[in-house]
Amino acid sequence: MMRTVDLFAGSGGLSLGFMNAGFDVVAAFEKWDKAIEIYRENITDHPVVEADLSDVEKSIEQIRLFNPEMIIGGPPCQDYSSAGKRIETTRADLTRSFALIISSIKPKIFVMENVARARLSKAYADARAILTSAGYGITETVLNADLCGVPQNRGRFFAIGILGADSEILLPYLTENLSDKPMTVRDYFGDSLGIDFYYRHPRSYARRGIYSIDEPSATIRGVNRPVPPGYKKHPLDAIDVTPNLRPLTTLERSLIQTFPPQFKWTGSKTNAEQMIGNAVPVKLAEYVALAIKKFIDSGRIKPIVDEPNFKKWLIEEKGYSDRSSNDIVSRVKRANGIVSVLNNPGDYSNLLEQSDVFAALKPSIKSQLKKAICLYYEYGSIDGEMMIDNIDA
Numbered sequence: 001m002m003r004t005v006d007l008f009a010g011s012g013g014l015s016l017g018f019m020n021a022g023f024d025v026v027a028a029f030e031k032w033d034k035a036i037e038i039y040r041e042n043i044t045d046h047p048v049v050e051a052d053l054s055d056v057e058k059s060i061e062q063i064r065l066f067n068p069e070m071i072i073g074g075p076p077c078q079d080y081s082s083a084g085k086r087i088e089t090t091r092a093d094l095t096r097s098f099a100l101i102i103s104s105i106k107p108k109i110f111v112m113e114n115v116a117r118a119r120l121s122k123a124y125a126d127a128r129a130i131l132t133s134a135g136y137g138i139t140e141t142v143l144n145a146d147l148c149g150v151p152q153n154r155g156r157f158f159a160i161g162i163l164g165a166d167s168e169i170l171l172p173y174l175t176e177n178l179s180d181k182p183m184t185v186r187d188y189f190g191d192s193l194g195i196d197f198y199y200r201h202p203r204s205y206a207r208r209g210i211y212s213i214d215e216p217s218a219t220i221r222g223v224n225r226p227v228p229p230g231y232k233k234h235p236l237d238a239i240d241v242t243p244n245l246r247p248l249t250t251l252e253r254s255l256i257q258t259f260p261p262q263f264k265w266t267g268s269k270t271n272a273e274q275m276i277g278n279a280v281p282v283k284l285a286e287y288v289a290l291a292i293k294k295f296i297d298s299g300r301i302k303p304i305v306d307e308p309n310f311k312k313w314l315i316e317e318k319g320y321s322d323r324s325s326n327d328i329v330s331r332v333k334r335a336n337g338i339v340s341v342l343n344n345p346g347d348y349s350n351l352l353e354q355s356d357v358f359a360a361l362k363p364s365i366k367s368q369l370k371k372a373i374c375l376y377y378e379y380g381s382i383d384g385e386m387m388i389d390n391i392d393a
Helices: 013-020 033-042 056-064 093-105 116-120 122-133 171-175 185-189 250-256 269-278 282-297 307-316 322-338 345-354 363-383
Strands: 003-007 024-030 048-050 070-073 109-115 136-144 155-163 197-199 210-212
Touching: 003 013, 013 024, 013 070, 013 282, 024 033, 024 056, 033 048, 033 269, 056 093, 070 093, 093 109, 093 122, 109 116, 109 122, 109 282, 116 122, 116 136, 116 155, 122 136, 122 155, 136 171, 136 282, 155 282, 171 282, 185 250, 250 269, 307 322, 307 363, 322 345, 322 363, 345 363
Parallel strands: 003 024, 003 070, 024 048, 070 109
Antiparallel strands: 109 155, 136 155, 197 210
């Protein structure tokens, strides 16, 4: 279902969640080489492209090759995080890069994930303006992971755009299956951890550090430290410091992020902890993906190619045979598979000519593909409807 590309993919939490929901993730893009190694070690059925997505023009060229119907991604969020200084810098600019990539490629759907604070940022306001100008109706919501099948108190902002749709159209689908109560660590693991309490190093000692497994985990961060000597009990700590009190292991933290137990965290422990803290919880991604899938299954998104009516028009209005009309429909799909020509009606010829895949074809095949696209545009004009209108009225 739906060819999907994951940008800023990290170690693959978002990819895994969408794959679990049945989406066809065909490629991932990431800059950090250590995260790419982890992704490739664990997810082997599609390529991971090492890419600097701040280079928007080059990125668009690379991403187009995969002809995505949906683009998902979580631009780096440290500049918005409550763990940081809350000052927007160059990393926040990647949110704008994400929007520019979407507005150029124009997939049917995009999904952007970030920390809850990102919703209030100037970078997101700029990105939102770009995306709405490109024709996307955007649903915006903050979801807490502990209501979405994840044993962790982790609020995340999702902006989900659908080409040609009304704003907030997905909100009922995103909220209807939320749990009635937060998931605790014990709910998820039972007694398999062998502990009732654990230490999670606070950002400052003004905050608690000791938690019970009968509550959701605090947000998993990119650092994991032992109980420091002389730690003083915080008033909100679940218990006093005991000799057996310990932090969660790297594997346990990964499992709380709902990565599968067999997921391999190779390389240094420091890098692994950072990747785990940065990741989108797999089950949270899956929850969002299933909501989108339910919306798609409702039939409110039209296929890019209006195959039955186009074929009928070819036969009745243009005099093509049944076999020839099938060939033309196939050529339209093939051309759109090379680059998204049906999302870019004013520039389809240039887009094809710029494609290395198209350049390698025989001249006769190039001519056939262009003629098929021209026929489809003619059909759309005569039919009096927008050919790439993806949403039912």
